[in-house]
Amino acid sequence: MVSIIAEKKGNNTFYFMRHKSGEKQLKRYLGKTIPKNIEQLKIEFLLEFYHNQWNHHIQMIYQKYQKESKTIPMSIKIQNFENFGIYFTYNTQKIEGSKLTQEDTKDLLIHGITPNKKSKIDTIETLKHYDLFVTLVNSELKKITLDTILNWHKEIFGQTKIGESGSIRTYNVGILGNDKIEFSTVPQIKPKLKKLFNLLDKYDGKITPVELACIVHYNFINIHPFGDGNGRITRLLVNYILLKxxxxxxxxxxKDRKAYFKSLERSQLEDNSIHFLKWFMKYYIKNNKKYL
Incomplete structure (x- = not known):
């Protein structure tokens, strides 16, 4: 993590922040005293350090993906997105406890075969998630607002979470078995969502869209605006941003859910997004290594 270094020159002491990873090092002057907001400065310093480390890989992935994309007919692109949607839907559902297997999911979404002796709720939510994903891929990408996520939530859970779908929760929630992690209180939800959507609306390119998607994921989960379904909505948000x-x-x-949740939980416990950001960016780069 970030070290605070004191260097003496004559009668003066000068303070610096330093972070090392492998052979790479970044050092930043703080002043003759340690600032009161040092913890926030450490977080910003780490974000800058890792942004510089990842940026080359992300730009290479983007450029080669764009080059490849130009050679693919639109009909094939749509087909590829729909195929991706099957695996995306299976995994995002499975992460949340769905009992449908990958074969169940493919049979359901490709052939319309309802899995035998499996949860009706899992089946409905799988269908609805996939239908929504395909609709988003084939539609004009619009500005994300509160109505956007409420509509998404209603589309997926309208038949399975009666009375809660498409609505902000009216009660406080936390993580079962971990009272150290608390999500936003009810009065905080809408103001925090507004701030998050403003971040998206005013995106200026100083960070990559991949980092932006990760930051949105982290903050959305911490707000936890719904009683249930937050994970699936935030993973849709991630891909909506990347698609845009x-x-x-x-x-x-x-299969990677344990590491995914562990990095998220560590960031939540320490109130420091860097742990989740490191996991997310490394995971994204690894999954797109064919473009490197």
């Missing part, structure tokens, strides 16, 4: 900026989409696989 023409980057390869993100597939978080169920």
């Amino acid at each position: 900026y023409n980057y390869p989409l993100m597939l978080i696989q169920n």
